[in-house]
Amino acid sequence: MLTGLWYYALPGAQLARGAMTNRTILGEPVLFGRDADGQAFALLDICPHRGMPLTEGRFDGREVECCYHGWRFDRSGGCTAIPWLVDGEEIKVDRIKVRRFPVREHLGNIWIYMDPARRDVDEATLPELPPVPEIGIARPNLVVEMVFNCHVDQAVIGLMDPAHGPFVHTSWWWRPNRAMQVKEKAFAPASYGFRMKRHRPASNSRAYYLFIGGQPETEIVFRLPGIRTEHIRAGRHQLAQMTAVTPIDENTTRISHVIYWTLPWLTALKPFLGRIAHRFIDQDREVVEKQQRGLKYKAPMMLVKDADTLARWYFRLKQEFAQSQAEGRAFENPVEETVLRWRS
Ligand code: FES
Ligand SMILES: [Fe+2]
Structure with missing residues (x-):
């Protein structure tokens, strides 16, 4: 931690x-x-x-x-x-x-x-606060919090993992069947983390088109200690969300998900949206908690090719942060600008 x-x-x-x-x-x-x-x-x-x-x-x-x-x-x-x-x-x-x-x-x-x-x-x-995209909304329209019974690292890499969608998030509003597509995304270093450059979400990421509509474009930023923010623009409307991962202790981790929007119809849909956000995070919780049963046995941890690169970056960022602190020097971001490809 x-x-x-x-x-x-x-x-x-x-x-x-x-x-x-x-x-x-x-x-x-x-x-x-x-x-x-x-x-x-x-x-x-x-x-x-x-x-x-x-x-x-x-x-x-x-x-x-x-x-x-x-x-x-x-x-x-x-x-x-x-x-x-x-x-x-x-x-x-x-x-x-x-x-x-x-x-x-x-x-x-x-x-x-x-x-x-x-x-x-x-x-x-003290350093600056992690930047949350400002869209002119002073407080979150929606907050969902959940506790995962796992170490912070498992929660972070489980939430950022780009390849589990078709197997874990199989609800009708996200990915109703296991239809997979090749994804190709450009990444760049960002303050204490990395950024997935602005792009159109894949057509099989149904929630974007279902709730936001139009021609959404999204930019995702991850930074230490475990803060993922997303800024979506669709015409004149915007949506910003943040998933923040905070260790309670070595074996328990709190996930806080906050969403801000300027889309008036989402306010009408808020109770429904709250249930969907809760279900989505709960799918991640269920899968990492099942994983704990295997990890107890000192199970292997393989990080394979592009789809596992974000997890690899997370561990490198952590290591570099701890080392730079111990040596009293400036943090040097280990992430390099790159394009990653995977099927999900
Ligand atoms: S006043 Fe706090 S323990 Fe005595
Ligand atoms: Fe997930």
């Missing part, structure tokens, strides 16, 4: 003003809160006094109060009060701190920065 990157934390709409919630990210329990001014923040969800999860306590929109002995913390993680102290008991309360994680909110998504040294970091030194 890579650190030193922004991870998708949760949809902003799931965090009301004055509320807090917890999510485990890369094995760390995290409290996410939104203060009375609407600002999101994140703290380690462990009280520094005796380890109580802080989300078991209360949050008044300013401070979090631990449920055990009532110690209070502000949104930067600083302790503000130890209620049991009596006059004359000298203790520098403000020296007690809960670890704070940098968070940013953009286009209705909350992101968290996971630092390799597991400490408070200087916000000014």
Whole structure:
């Protein structure tokens, strides 16, 4: 699991003003809160006094109060009060701190920065957020989240795999039979990842033509740690979607899929579209979870020809990112401009 990157934390709409919630990210329990001014923040969800999860306590929109002995913390993680102290008991309360994680909110998504040294970091030194295509819609029209019982790598390469469609996504709205076509797509390096250049989706990718219509053109970008974005243009309308893969721990991974659109008819179809998006991701979940049964036996991992090149790139990108971090040098993208061909 890579650190030193922004991870998708949760949809902003799931965090009301004055509320807090917890999510485990890369094995760390995290409290996410939104203060009375609407600002999101994140703290380690462990009280520094005796380890109580802080989300078991209360949050008044300013401070979090631990449920055990009532110690209070502000949104930067600083302790503000130890209620049991009596006059004359000298203790520098403000020296007690809960670890704070940098968070940013953009286009209705909350992101968290996971630092390799597991400490408070200087916000000014952090990299840019993964770019989500902006189509003039401030928050996702649709959010689907799901947990896969597998390591993040299996989730990422399972979702990006170009060859499983005819065998896994066999619903009528996607690929009703196993009709396969030769696909030829041009790729180029992109920031911390790669890009499939703008193209017309294949005629057997039925959902594009079913829901979007017109002459859709799509561009897909993948970047570390596991963020796939797609920008579709069809006439004057646009659709943008992002699949973000975030490890909960070594064996569990959360998939967050958000969609933005300017197509008015999709808003009318939203409940239906929600079910279809859910079913699509669930097909990926089912297949990678079945795969886990074989992988338990130290099964082989073959990466064969063009169809497995994206997986190969993912592992190379990861390796280069970790190495460049360890050596304190700039990241050098290992991906080269190329055309890949496969049947799906
Ligand atoms: S455990 Fe949190 S105040 Fe004691
Ligand atoms: Fe899939």
